[in-house]
Amino acid sequence: MRTYWVMTRVVPVWIVRVTSWLLGVKRLTFLAIVWFGGLITWANAGFGDLYLNLSVVVVLAIGFAWLSIELPWEDIDRLVAYARRPRAERAALRRFDKRWQDYMVAAGLARRSVSGDGSTAVPPLYGLEFNELGQLVARPGLLLGQTVADGESASEVLRAAVDADRLRVVPNAARTGVELVFSFGDALMVPLPPVLPVSGEGVPVDVARMGLTEDGRDWRLNLRISTLFGGATGSGKGSMLWSLVWSQLPNIATGRVQVQGVDLKGGMELSMGRPLFTRLATEPAEAVVLLEEAAGQCQERAKRMAGSVRSHTASLEEPMVMIVVDELAALVAYSTDRDLMRRAEAALAVLLTQGRAVGFYVHGFLQDPRKEVLKLRNLFTQAVGLRLNGPEEAAMMLSHDAVRAGARCQDISRTTPGVAYVIDETGLVTRVRATYVSDEQIREASERFPAPIQIPIVVPDIQPATRSRRTRTERSEAA
Numbered sequence: 001m002r003t004y005w006v007m008t009r010v011v012p013v014w015i016v017r018v019t020s021w022l023l024g025v026k027r028l029t030f031l032a033i034v035w036f037g038g039l040i041t042w043a044n045a046g047f048g049d050l051y052l053n054l055s056v057v058v059v060l061a062i063g064f065a066w067l068s069i070e071l072p073w074e075d076i077d078r079l080v081a082y083a084r085r086p087r088a089e090r091a092a093l094r095r096f097d098k099r100w101q102d103y104m105v106a107a108g109l110a111r112r113s114v115s116g117d118g119s120t121a122v123p124p125l126y127g128l129e130f131n132e133l134g135q136l137v138a139r140p141g142l143l144l145g146q147t148v149a150d151g152e153s154a155s156e157v158l159r160a161a162v163d164a165d166r167l168r169v170v171p172n173a174a175r176t177g178v179e180l181v182f183s184f185g186d187a188l189m190v191p192l193p194p195v196l197p198v199s200g201e202g203v204p205v206d207v208a209r210m211g212l213t214e215d216g217r218d219w220r221l222n223l224r225i226s227t228l229f230g231g232a233t234g235s236g237k238g239s240m241l242w243s244l245v246w247s248q249l250p251n252i253a254t255g256r257v258q259v260q261g262v263d264l265k266g267g268m269e270l271s272m273g274r275p276l277f278t279r280l281a282t283e284p285a286e287a288v289v290l291l292e293e294a295a296g297q298c299q300e301r302a303k304r305m306a307g308s309v310r311s312h313t314a315s316l317e318e319p320m321v322m323i324v325v326d327e328l329a330a331l332v333a334y335s336t337d338r339d340l341m342r343r344a345e346a347a348l349a350v351l352l353t354q355g356r357a358v359g360f361y362v363h364g365f366l367q368d369p370r371k372e373v374l375k376l377r378n379l380f381t382q383a384v385g386l387r388l389n390g391p392e393e394a395a396m397m398l399s400h401d402a403v404r405a406g407a408r409c410q411d412i413s414r415t416t417p418g419v420a421y422v423i424d425e426t427g428l429v430t431r432v433r434a435t436y437v438s439d440e441q442i443r444e445a446s447e448r449f450p451a452p453i454q455i456p457i458v459v460p461d462i463q464p465a466t467r468s469r470r471t472r473t474e475r476s477e478a479a
Helices: 013-024 029-043 047-070 073-084 087-098 100-106 148-153 155-162 237-246 249-254 271-276 284-305 338-354 391-398 400-404 439-448 472-478
Strands: 003-006 009-012 125-130 136-140 166-171 178-183 207-213 218-222 227-230 257-263 279-281 320-326 360-366 382-385 419-423 429-434
Touching: 087 100, 087 125, 087 136, 100 155, 148 155, 148 166, 148 178, 148 400, 155 166, 155 178, 166 429, 207 237, 218 382, 218 429, 227 237, 227 391, 237 249, 237 271, 237 320, 237 360, 237 429, 249 257, 249 439, 257 284, 271 439, 279 284, 284 320, 284 338, 284 360, 338 360, 382 391, 391 400, 391 419
Parallel strands: 227 360, 227 382, 257 279, 257 320, 320 360
Antiparallel strands: 003 009, 125 136, 136 178, 166 178, 207 218, 207 429, 382 419, 419 429
């Protein structure tokens, strides 16, 4: 039988295994020590050794009982988890802990002690571990006078010092402390294929399963909020758009969700899935009519709901309406017809300010997030930042706080279209990747999940009013 030597005593392997299990169970540390010491005594029976072993058991039991009182059980659990880590991870944790002061000094988070003895005060390190995804999680404290913003501003220096691929600064709910999550490698490097849903499958209308987060969880986007997607050419806006539509295929087929599309690139992006759209506009005049009629329907539904319900529930009679606008800037900034731009902005303002409660939502896609391009940018209460051209554009899309917390949209690789940064419902910055929907999959989905009705867009044939141009002589004669 396999045995171990402990304190010059022979211990059978089954005793070691049972003791290891007891150490891993919360609040059984004392029992584990008594068990281990007692069985050592039994395995090495001898009157002279009996008192020695019992004395060791009593001393260790008292020591562990004191630790159990003085230390939180979460700390004891972390100690046990550390002991069970592979040797390479334990060595990495020891190196990080040893260099903690150097990291803090390099990041500008250490300072001269207020005690006046000339020593250096360093933020304490309260926790250090690898999580189940292989990410290094550090839980530092804050010195007197420091805030979460100080940790966020030092994030890039810390990431480079630790030689990590990414660093997320995760504040607690009260913003009085942070977690530093260092990621090594890229879980979002490989494109994600979508899964074609089953006809009649129950799919929620409130959220869209868009892809994966860097933590390996499903990325679910709230559909009950109008969303702005921003990214440079080739950043993967098409992946975002079709993942959005793909998530609602069964509801589109039943009529609980209507998708209305605007594609001012002549329909290059959306026409391939034409059967999925209740309405589709490919010209500026058609787009304005679509938006104005949707704004009118939004206001009419609000009047019907007034006094009865405060939030919309999707049904066949009152479906949820998703308005998807590709190249939004071409509609509100780059058009040569100023009247059409003015009308489009007015209709979008109605939908963005009044549509949430009654089930009308706008999902816009653009390349340039500047305010002079999209005046209504702040009315989109949810934003997704794909690859952008600089930290300024990332701040325009997500906020300066998000950039300080690690949303580095400008560093997203050109080889990973569909990767983006989002701010989730808890306010945390999350790195995500949308699924890639191929042309063949769009055609297959269009055949299996067509919208039950197709509503044509009729542009009124109205001639624009023109002012007569008379010469100064003609005007003076008329006077």
